[in-house]
Amino acid sequence: MSNNVNMNTNQASGGPNAGQSTDLFDELHRSFIDLFAPLRCDYENTPNPNVETYRAASEHSVPKFADHARAMELYFVRWRTIFGHLDPNELIKEEIAEMESEIRRKDATCARIYEKLDNWKALFESESLDQRKDISRADEPMYQEGTPTKP
Structure with a gap:
């Protein structure tokens, strides 16, 4: 039943x-x-x-x-x-409706993935900038002529 x-x-x-x-x-x-x-x-x-x-x-x-x-x-x-x-046209319309709903679901999934990808890209870019700053600070000489030493 x-x-x-x-x-x-x-x-x-x-x-x-x-x-x-x-x-x-x-x-x-x-x-x-x-x-x-x-x-x-x-x-x-x-x-x-x-x-x-x-x-x-x-x-x-x-x-x-x-x-x-x-x-x-x-x-x-x-x-x-x-x-x-049923009329073959009705079957085709029903299949098209199912495919459109599946495409919408997959588009929503792709949008979420692209959003996460953008977040990861921003995170990696900020980390990359931080590493570049750290590297550039390490390359600076500790003593420059005419200036007191930096701690």
């Missing part, structure tokens, strides 16, 4: 369970990484890898990966069946 509630609330934002698609993708990605994790072995610490350990890990991770892949496929099939009857 909660699945139907999710599906109805997220239809306006791009499809059935729109928030779930990223969760599905993350789960698929994690299961893919877990699938190959036993094969990424540090041979320096384990000179004699245990084949049975690899076999047991793969017997667990392969079905998990297949289940997540099926769930992802089901998500896209559901999305297509729900929006397949």
